[in-house]
Amino acid sequence: MARIPQDFIDQLLERTDIVSLVDARVSLKKTGHEYAACCPFHDEKSPSFTVSPTKQFYHCFGCGAHGTAISFLMEYDRLEFRDAVEVLAHNAGLELPKDAQDSAPAGPPRDPLFDAMTLADRYFQSELRRTPDVIEYLKNRGVSGAMAKQYGLGYAPDRWDALTGQLRDRQAAERAGLIIERDSGGFFDRFRNRLMFPIRDTRGRTIAFGGRTLGDDKAKYLNSPETPLFHKSDHMYGLFEARQAMRELPRLLVVEGYMDVIALAQHGFPNAVATLGTATTESHLTTLFRHTQEVVFCFDGDAAGVRAARKALDQSLPVMRGARRVKFLFVPDGEDPDSMVRGEDGAERFQAAIDAARPASAVLIDALTDGVSLDSPDGRATLIEQARPYVNALPPEAFRTELIGELASLARLPADDLRAMYASAPSKSGATADKASTEQKTRVTPVSRAMSLLFADPALAGHVSDPAALRESDSPGTAILAQAIEFFARTPSVSVSQWLERYRDHRFFNRLQELAATTPPGDDESRAREFDEAIAHLGAKTASQTSLRQRYDALVAAQARGPLDGAEAQELKELHQKLWSLRRKSD
Numbered sequence: 001m002a003r004i005p006q007d008f009i010d011q012l013l014e015r016t017d018i019v020s021l022v023d024a025r026v027s028l029k030k031t032g033h034e035y036a037a038c039c040p041f042h043d044e045k046s047p048s049f050t051v052s053p054t055k056q057f058y059h060c061f062g063c064g065a066h067g068t069a070i071s072f073l074m075e076y077d078r079l080e081f082r083d084a085v086e087v088l089a090h091n092a093g094l095e096l097p098k099d100a101q102d103s104a105p106a107g108p109p110r111d112p113l114f115d116a117m118t119l120a121d122r123y124f125q126s127e128l129r130r131t132p133d134v135i136e137y138l139k140n141r142g143v144s145g146a147m148a149k150q151y152g153l154g155y156a157p158d159r160w161d162a163l164t165g166q167l168r169d170r171q172a173a174e175r176a177g178l179i180i181e182r183d184s185g186g187f188f189d190r191f192r193n194r195l196m197f198p199i200r201d202t203r204g205r206t207i208a209f210g211g212r213t214l215g216d217d218k219a220k221y222l223n224s225p226e227t228p229l230f231h232k233s234d235h236m237y238g239l240f241e242a243r244q245a246m247r248e249l250p251r252l253l254v255v256e257g258y259m260d261v262i263a264l265a266q267h268g269f270p271n272a273v274a275t276l277g278t279a280t281t282e283s284h285l286t287t288l289f290r291h292t293q294e295v296v297f298c299f300d301g302d303a304a305g306v307r308a309a310r311k312a313l314d315q316s317l318p319v320m321r322g323a324r325r326v327k328f329l330f331v332p333d334g335e336d337p338d339s340m341v342r343g344e345d346g347a348e349r350f351q352a353a354i355d356a357a358r359p360a361s362a363v364l365i366d367a368l369t370d371g372v373s374l375d376s377p378d379g380r381a382t383l384i385e386q387a388r389p390y391v392n393a394l395p396p397e398a399f400r401t402e403l404i405g406e407l408a409s410l411a412r413l414p415a416d417d418l419r420a421m422y423a424s425a426p427s428k429s430g431a432t433a434d435k436a437s438t439e440q441k442t443r444v445t446p447v448s449r450a451m452s453l454l455f456a457d458p459a460l461a462g463h464v465s466d467p468a469a470l471r472e473s474d475s476p477g478t479a480i481l482a483q484a485i486e487f488f489a490r491t492p493s494v495s496v497s498q499w500l501e502r503y504r505d506h507r508f509f510n511r512l513q514e515l516a517a518t519t520p521p522g523d524d525e526s527r528a529r530e531f532d533e534a535i536a537h538l539g540a541k542t543a544s545q546t547s548l549r550q551r552y553d554a555l556v557a558a559q560a561r562g563p564l565d566g567a568e569a570q571e572l573k574e575l576h577q578k579l580w581s582l583r584r585k586s587d
Helices: 007-016 018-023 069-076 081-092 111-129 132-140 145-150 170-176 239-245 260-268 282-290 303-319 337-342 346-355 360-369 377-393 396-411 416-426 436-441 447-458 457-464 467-472 480-488 496-501 509-517 525-559 566-584
Strands: 029-031 032-036 049-052 059-060 152-158 178-181 187-189 194-199 207-213 219-223 252-255 272-274 294-300 327-329
Touching: 007 069, 007 496, 018 049, 018 059, 018 069, 029 436, 032 219, 059 152, 059 496, 059 509, 081 132, 081 447, 111 132, 111 194, 111 207, 111 360, 132 525, 145 260, 170 178, 170 187, 194 239, 207 260, 239 260, 239 272, 260 272, 260 337, 282 303, 294 303, 303 327, 303 360, 303 377, 327 346, 327 360, 337 346, 360 377, 360 396, 377 396, 377 416, 396 416, 447 457, 447 480, 447 509, 447 525, 457 480, 457 525, 467 480, 480 496, 496 509
Parallel strands: 252 272, 252 294, 294 327
Antiparallel strands: 029 032, 032 049, 049 059, 152 194, 178 187, 194 207, 207 219
C-alpha cells in the first residue's frame, strides 16, 4: 500500500466530489438525498447503485460493491492505489508529496530502484540483439522478433559482473534484486546466462525479472526476490501487455509459464498472464478482476493440475461477486498452452478449449462429490456439510444462488430449504470459509450498530461525554468505535470517506465499509435514541467488566500473599472463566 501522508489523503478527498467523479463515468440521477444508477460493476436492469454526497461513499445493493472515491477509481478505472491517488491529485490540482512511497515501510526513495531496473532492462535487451545463439533459440521456440520486442525479452550474459559493471548505483540495484553483495565485499550479478523476461507493473514500469536458464543450472526459472518494487503475490506476468493489446478484456487466461504467455499472444490470444512462481492468491484474483469479468485458469489435466485447480478455486470464491466468473481449462496430457497453440489448427483448437472450459461450480461439485454416494441419505448429508464452507465463502449474489440450486438438486432438497440450512448455522469444518470472519460480518452487535448509526450521522459523536472510557471494553471493535467518536467530535464536518481511508490497511476495513454502506431505518430522533442506547449498553458492560477485573486482580493479589479459602478460590476460577468468555464475545 502506498505510503502517502494521511493529511494529503484528507486534503485530496476534501477537494474531491465523489458524485462528480462517478457521474463522469456513470450517469447518475438524483433520488432523495442520494444519487442512483445501474451498477457499473455488474449487469442489472433497475438501479441499485447509490452515491451519497454526505458520506462521499458509493454502495451497490445488488453486488455489494462499495467504497470511497479512491476505491471507485481502483475498481472502475482498474488502477492500483497509488495510481488512483495520482489521478485524483491531478484532478484536484494537487502535487503528490515528493517523499510519498509505495508498499514498503519508510526507507530509501523508489526512484533509484526504478532507474536501476530501467538500465538493466535496456542492457539485457541490447545483449540479446548481439547474441546470435539466443536469437536462434527464440526462433526455434517459434518466438517472432515482434513478440520479443513487445515483451521486452533480453539476455543476461554468462559472466559474474556483466550487469554489475554497467551500474552506477549498485546499492539501489542490490535493493532492486538485480545484484547480490559478496561476503568479501563487492557485488555479482543475480542473473547469468539466462533469457530475461521483464515483469512490468500496470503502468509499464519494469519492477522485476524472470530468467530462464540457457545452461545447466538446476533452477530452470529464477525470479527476482521480493523488493520494495515487487511482491510476487500481487503481480502477474503479461498483464500490462494484455491491457496494451486489448482495450476491453472479455477474459484473462491464467497460464503457468512466461513462454505460454508469449506463444498465446503470438497466435492471437494476447490476453494471457502467468503467476510468478507461486500459486494463485486472492490478491492475484482481485487484481485480475479489476481488468475483466472472466478468468480462465489453464492447468494440466493430471492429478497435480486438478489439485492446483482446487487451490485456485478456493482463492476465487471470496471475490466472485456480481458478474465475475471463473472457469478451468484442463490441457490434454503431454501438452501445454504453448504446444497446443503451435500445433495444426492450433488457434482454433485452443479457442475451442476455452469455449469448453468448465465453470467453477462444476469443478467444485466434482471435488465435493468425489467418493460420496448420492444414492444414500448419509451421502447427501455429507455433500451438504462439505459444501457449507464453500457456499458461506461466497458473496450473497447470483453465483451463490446458482451453486445452492445445483447442490439442492443433487441433495434432493428444495433450494429454499438448503439456503435456510446454510444461513442457520456456520460451518464447523475448515475448508475455505473463515468461521470467525463470517460471524463477524453477519452479527449485529451494539458496537457495529453504533458504528453504522455514527456513519449515518457523525454529529452523534457529540452525544458521548467520555469516549475514552469505551476503550476499556473487551468487546472487539470498541476501540475503533471510540476512535471514530473522538474523530467526528473534533471534526464534525469531515466526510465518512476521509475517516475510512485512515483504516485502509486495517483488518476490519471491509467490515467498516459495509457498515458505512448501511442506512439505518428511522428518523433522526429515533436513530439518535438508538445510538445513545447502544453507547449506554457498552458503557454499562465496560463498567461491569472493570468491576470484574478489579475483583479478579484483588483475588490474584491475595493469592500471592497466601492460600485462598475454598470460596475465594472458586470465585477466582469463575471470574477467570467470565473474563475469558467476555474477551471471546462481541456481545
